[in-house]
Amino acid sequence: MRLSPLTVLTLLGACGAALAQTPATLDKIKASGSMTVAYRESSIPFSYLGGEGQPVGFGWEICGKIVEQVRRATGRADLKVATQAVTSQNRIPLLQNGTIDIECGSTTNNSERAKQVAFATNYFYTGTRLLVRAGSPIKSTADLKGRKVVSTTGTTNYQVLRKLNAEQNLGFELIAAKDHAESALLVQQQRADAFGMDDILLYGLRASAQNPAELAVVGEALQVEPYAIMLRRDDPAFKKLVDDTLAGLMKSGEFEALYKKWFQSPIPPKGINLNAPMSQELQDNLKALSDKPAL
Incomplete structure (x- = not known):
């Protein structure tokens, strides 16, 4: 009408x-x-x-x-x-x-x-870093080339990683998970090589994992943001x-x-x-x- x-x-x-x-x-x-x-x-x-x-x-x-x-x-x-x-x-x-x-x-x-x-x-103030499995060769964002990287949909971190991927031509596959717990699980199950998120949240997820020693937080902070x-x-x-x-x-x-x-x-x-x-x-x-x- x-x-x-x-x-x-x-x-x-x-x-x-x-x-x-x-x-x-x-x-x-x-x-x-x-x-x-x-x-x-x-x-x-x-x-x-x-x-x-x-x-x-x-x-x-x-x-x-x-x-x-x-x-x-x-x-x-x-x-x-x-x-x-x-x-x-x-x-x-x-x-x-x-x-x-x-x-x-x-x-x-x-x-x-x-x-x-x-x-x-x-x-609070935090910066985007990476959660990986302990012993992973990924130590910085430069090591993400050709990898599978997950971040939580609807977050600034997802946008930061997408921009980084384009600007530095890293060619990693960026996966969107529904929440932080799912993102961390993808790394633990080896369905993703790294989870990009605010470092303090990564420390929290690592601490609450069944075996915290199996996970590590690595890389330089990509930016500092306030909560x-x-x-x-x-x-x-x-x-x-x-x-x-x-x-x-x-x-x-x-x-x-x-x-x-x-x-x-x-x-x-x-x-x-x-x-x-x-x-x-x-x-x-x-x-x-x-x-x-x-x-």
């Missing part, structure tokens, strides 16, 4: 009015008495399923602190908190359509995503609450205590210590409190 120009304008006006009436996150939560917090199933140690099948992790705990502030701000001591697993592919759409209210995982804050969502203060908690765009009140919560944690020393708990102490499910010292970029941001995106 062909619509007249007047009908199209009327429909567009109705859509615009509907969008304008969409409540801000805190108003939505106050009215409904519920909040939906998203988590990742295998983003160790930020957000993942622990030994009892429940979300745990550094980002997850920080989001717990944010939920406490939401309770105070909305006056809803009876606030119900629902949880929703998300993937690299669906995390942004589910945030935009209101299915989730906040995402607590390992999402890179970059300029392209900032056109669709908002990010809180950066709370941040993801929010809906154009919601300054909620962003301020989240940023203020992070600022309070960072200034009080509680953020550093949480960092030591998840990056420098034994963590579930296997009690392995990642032994990952805090980067200089993150130390600097405890003072700067920047939400500046990667390019």
Whole structure:
């Protein structure tokens, strides 16, 4: 059916009015008495399923602190908190359509995503490296020539590897896996030679493997990117609450205590210590409190 120009304008006006009436996150939560917090199933140690099948992790705990502030701000001591697993592919759409209210995982804050969502203060910095089987001849990206390389679909790492492959004419086959756990499994099963992902996630996946000694993290970091908690765009009140919560944690020393708990102490499910010292970029941001995106 062909619509007249007047009908199209009327429909567009109705859509615009509907969008304008969409409540801000805190108003939505106050009215409904519920909040939906998203988590990742295998983003160790930020957000993942622990030994009892429940979300745990550094980002997850920080989001717990944010939920406490939401309770105070909305006056809803009876606030119900629902949880929703998300993937690299669906995390942004589910945030935009209101299915989730906040995402607590390992999402890179970059300029392209900032056109669709908002990010809180950066709370980690990482770079793309490679997970390989121990004893692999792959020691750097130059060794990927003619190999099979996997990365998780919907991630910046996949794009970085695709660009690297084209610019350096490495000729490797780039495979897209649905999540980090599947990507790591392809390497373990020798169906891929290397898994390109944020180094801290690779350390976490290695630590949680059945035999961590069978895997190694190698190569130079291809770029440094910030992680941040993801929010809906154009919601300054909620962003301020989240940023203020992070600022309070960072200034009080509680953020550093949480960092030591998840990056420098034994963590579930296997009690392995990642032994990952805090980067200089993150130390600097405890003072700067920047939400500046990667390019």
